[in-house]
Amino acid sequence: MGVLVDLWADTWAEMAWDIRTAFSAAPDRRYVPVGLRRRVMERDKCRCYICKRAGTEETGPDGRSWHIDHITPLSKGGQTALYNLALSCATCNQRKAAK
C-alpha cells in the first residue's frame, strides 16, 4: 500500500513537472520531463552518444541508469529541448562532469 502511494506520488509529481515545463517559456533548470526523456531515448535508440555503446530502455551499457545530457549546457544558454539533449551512460556522464 505504502509503495503504491509512493508510486502515485512520483507519477503525479512528474506529470506536474511535465505540464509546468511544457507551458513555461523558461523550463526549469536541469529537469528533463519524462516525455522528453522518452523521445531522446527513441531517437538515440538506447545508445550512448559519447561511447556509442547500446543499453536497454531501463539501463545503459554499464548497467546503471541513463543520463540525459545537455549538448549546450544550460549555463551557456542551452535549452531543455529535444535538439539539445542526448542520451549518455553514467560512465560517460561522470567522465564529462569530472572535466
Ligand SMILES: [Zn+2]
Ligand atoms: Zn557512454
